Amino acid sequence: MNYSISEILSYTFMQRALIVGIPVALCSALLGVSLILKRYSMIGDGLSHVGFGALALAAALNLAPLKVAIPIVVLSAFLLLRISRSGKINGDGAIAIFSSSALAIGIVVTSVTGGLNTDLYSYLFGSILALSKEDVVLSLVLCAIVLFLYVFFYNKIFSVTFDENFSLATGTNANVYNMVISLLTALTVVLGMRIMGTLLISSLIIFPGLTAMRVFKGFRSVVISSAIQSVVCVALGLFVSFYAETATGATVVCMNLFCFIVFGLIGFIRTYGFSKSK
Numbered sequence: 001m002n003y004s005i006s007e008i009l010s011y012t013f014m015q016r017a018l019i020v021g022i023p024v025a026l027c028s029a030l031l032g033v034s035l036i037l038k039r040y041s042m043i044g045d046g047l048s049h050v051g052f053g054a055l056a057l058a059a060a061l062n063l064a065p066l067k068v069a070i071p072i073v074v075l076s077a078f079l080l081l082r083i084s085r086s087g088k089i090n091g092d093g094a095i096a097i098f099s100s101s102a103l104a105i106g107i108v109v110t111s112v113t114g115g116l117n118t119d120l121y122s123y124l125f126g127s128i129l130a131l132s133k134e135d136v137v138l139s140l141v142l143c144a145i146v147l148f149l150y151v152f153f154y155n156k157i158f159s160v161t162f163d164e165n166f167s168l169a170t171g172t173n174a175n176v177y178n179m180v181i182s183l184l185t186a187l188t189v190v191l192g193m194r195i196m197g198t199l200l201i202s203s204l205i206i207f208p209g210l211t212a213m214r215v216f217k218g219f220r221s222v223v224i225s226s227a228i229q230s231v232v233c234v235a236l237g238l239f240v241s242f243y244a245e246t247a248t249g250a251t252v253v254c255m256n257l258f259c260f261i262v263f264g265l266i267g268f269i270r271t272y273g274f275s276k277s278k
Contacts, residue, residue, distance in 0.1 A: 008242055016131040017248070021195050021234045023143035027188040028201075029208040029230035030150050033223050034161045034181055036209045043080060043182070044202035046095035047189045050076045052198040053102035055123050056109040065123065066138060069190050076102070077186035081178055126197030126249030139191050146184045153180055158219060195234075196249040204230065207256035214260070214267035229259055 008014055028044075035041045051069050058068035076098055083094040121127075131139075150157065156177045159167040164174045185205070192201040208226035216222045237252030244251070 003243070005239075008239065013131065014238065014242065016133075016136050017195060017238050018235065020131055020136055020139045020143075020191070021238060022231050023140065023147070024188065024192045024195065025204060025208075025230040025234035026227055027143055027146045027150070027184070028192060028204040029226040030147075030223060031181065031185050031188055032205040032207075032209040033212070033219070033226055034157055035185065035205060036213075037161050037219075038181075040084075041206050041209075042092065042095050042202070043077070043185060044189055044205035046080065046099040047073050047077055047186055048193065048198040048201045049099040049106075050102040051190055051193050051201075052124065053106035053109070055193075055198075056106035056113075060109050060113045066135065066190065069193070070142075070187065073190050074183060074186040077182040078179060081182045085175075085178075122197075123193050124197055124199060125247055126193075126195050126200060131194055135194060139194075142187050142191055146187050149180060149184060153177060157181060162219070196252060197247075200249040200253055203253045203256060204234075207253070207260060208233075211256065211260045211263045214263040215270070229263075230256075233259060 009018075032041070032044075035043060051073050054069040054072040055065050057072075058065045061068075080094050080098060083089050089097070156167075156172060157180070159170075159172055160174045160177045160181075164178075167174050167177075188205070189201055192204055196204055208230040209222065211229055212222045212225035216225050233255040234252050237255045238248060240246070240255070241248045241251040
């Protein structure tokens with residue numbers, strides 16, 4: 001059945017998905033650039049698994065999912081940063097421990113309480129039908145906080161991303177701003193789990209930045225490009241998933257994969273095409 005854009009936007013669940021999806025995409029892309037450059041990009045994957053464990057616990061206790069997931073994921077982000085910076089366990093090792101442990105706890109709790117229910121399934125794989133009015137309000141408030149803090153601390157985030165030792169030498173408390181990045185990442189992961197699912201939310205953080213880096217080299221140009229690309233991919237993914245009746249999160253990832261291939265080809269042509277012409 002063919003639908004016009006106005007008809008699609010008349011559905012409440014599509015309105016809510018776009019209202020939440022676009023700000024989450026923007027937050028993910030902005031933070032993803034710093035995480036990639038700091039070689040800490042897999043934190044999104046680790047925190048998403050922690051989120052699943054928290055959601056399983058919330059479902060077992062019959063509590064509001066986001067109100068349980070947010071503090072647990074934020075605390076885990078701080079612990080990950082603390083452990084990895086202590087030098088006893090490297091960042092990848094700490095993420096692997098948290099990721100596998102939280103996923104195992106979530107699976108055990110789920111199996112004990114009767115298996116996956118509809119709500120947990122939607123968090124695992126993502127669903128545009130799962131967004132309630134309360135979710136939309138809470139998501140918009142938290143997205144606004146994330147964007148405000150990112151813009152407010154932009155110069156400091158830029159500094160600790162590129163040269164943390166220089167930042168320390170100039171009097172910048174790098175630990176504080178690394179904690180800010182971890183906090184913002186944790187909030188973004190939790191917010192994106194409804195649409196993308198815990199299995200795929202990390203792709204929303206990683207893909208846009210890596211894609212932009214295929215063509216652009218400056219930090220600001222990469223940030224702007226990744227933000228635009230992420231928003232476009234989420235919007236297109238939502239519409240395509242509606243038409244094709246496919247999983248929302250997976251469709252958004254496919255849009256990002258397509259952009260990555262296109263940008264990769266452009267970067268290849270620019271690099272090798274120009275060098276041959278010379």
